[in-house]
Amino acid sequence: MAQNLTFAPGGVVHPGAINAEDPSAAAKSIAVSGTDILSVRNLSKIFGPKPERAAELVKQGLGRNEIFEKTGNMVAVNNVSLTVKAGEIFVVMGLSGSGKSTLVRLLNRLIEPTSGQVVLEGRDIAPMSTSELREVRRKKMAMVFQSFALLPNRTVLDNIAYGLEVAGLKKAERYEIARAALTRVGLGSYEKLLPSELSGGMQQRVGLARALAVNPSVLLMDEAFSALDPLIRFEMQNELLRLQKEEQRTIVFISHDIEEAIKIGGRIGIMKDGCLIQVGTPAELIQSPVDAYVRDFFRNVDVSRFLKAATLMTGVDRRLLSCDIGTSAERYLNHLIDSGVECGYVCDDAGQYRGCVTPASLHKAGTRPVRDALLSNVNAVSLEADLHELASIALSQEHDVPVTDMAGKLAGVVSCRTILKQVMERRAA
Secondary structure: OOOOEEOOOOOOOOOOOOOOOOHHHHHOOOOOOOOEEEEEEEEEEEEOOOHHHHHHHHHOOOOHHHHHHHHOOEEEEEEEEEEEEOOOEEEEEEOOOOOHHHHHHHHOOOOOOOEEEEEEOOEEOOOOOHHHHHHHHHHOEEEEOOOOOOOOOOOHHHHHHHHHHHOOOOHHHHHHHHHHHHHHOOOOOOOOOOHHHOOHHHHHHHHHHHHHHOOOOEEEEEOOOOOOOHHHHHHHHHHHHHHHHHHOOOEEEEEOOHHHHHHHOOEEEEEEOOEEEEEEOHHHHHHOOOOHHHHHHOOOOOHHHHOEHHHHOEOOOOOOOOOOOOOEOHHHHHHHHHOOOOOEEEEOOOOEEEEEEOHHHHHHHOOOEHHHHOOOOOOOEEOOOEHHHHHHHHHHOOOOEEEEOOOOEEEEEEOHHHHHHHHHHHHHO
16 A cells, blocks of 8 residues: 655552541642652562572573472562553453462562562662551552451441541541542442441442542552452442542552453553563553463453554654645645655644545646545544544545544544554454
8 A cells, every 4th residue: 555645734458647637638649640650670479488499490490380399489479570650550460370469469568579679659668667668558558459358347437437547547537538538439328337238349449448548659459349240340440440530540450351451451561470471551462462371361352442543553754744725736736746645634734634635636626725625535533543443434435544633633644454454363363
């Protein structure tokens, strides 16, 4: 297919204290969104009597089963390094036994690491004293486990306020904060009920509210929704995304469900045998899996809806031309022919996408304005258009698909060849 010319202008929770004088502080960003808030550096955990011997065998390249046979030690997490950015949901996923749940417990030292660093907001938690670590768990890293772990003899409100009580906040203050957290998860009218009077989904919401109440820098969620029925799990995923949209929390979410991971994860880290195999956005993992193990995760998933125009498009060519659509069409005819392209995408001086032209349409318009040469059957899509939408449009037009941003400016084009290739790959899978 010929090149196209672009015309454009150049739940157990480790609770803790928050600012009692500002109950709304839970909704405020703790770190600048997009900056690294949590860094894991060469983190390893080896269970058993001879971790040093096992570590040497790891360096020699032996696999975890071989090491276990030789030493009786299990390499649960093997030299993992990653960063989590403020305001993102980072999903760690893998099969049972991959090390994902051990990894999340290493982040707040519920499990002591064999080696490596966990740096939270610039501080390594490994050398911290017991009291310092307790403060980190209370104020910096709240955790929600798969089990709800609510106190059965306490009301919903008292369960949410428990961490604030431990932190020493006065009753009126902690209840005010707890009520605000309860409202955020949609259970504002249930504060006087006991956990036994709630459904599983409601109990998990209470666990989430209890974690949110302490306003943590990082929220750790270990398979928090996996014990729920499918419909309730779907609702909780949507609830988490709603809260994330409103508050931009930093969340490390552990999951074994690829559908869940690609739905909620900004980035996903895939683990196997204690090792972090690949980290990327859902689109990056789908389009460029590092090996068959990663590729197999997506084998039975319709990933078309996760392949967006934003990731499939090519950039705007450097040979850009600002085009006043009131200018004579013939002015651009020779330029388009000399460029050897089959069509051009027209933008005005403000960068707004105006339409597509071909040498034939420019020739036909002649001395009339460029607007008369614009093709009526070339549709633009948004950056969020998925492969289904792109394929439908590509079938109805012969030229590549232009992509516009929210302001209506041309962001790039998705070639019909790319769309066809992605569709064929999905079918082959």
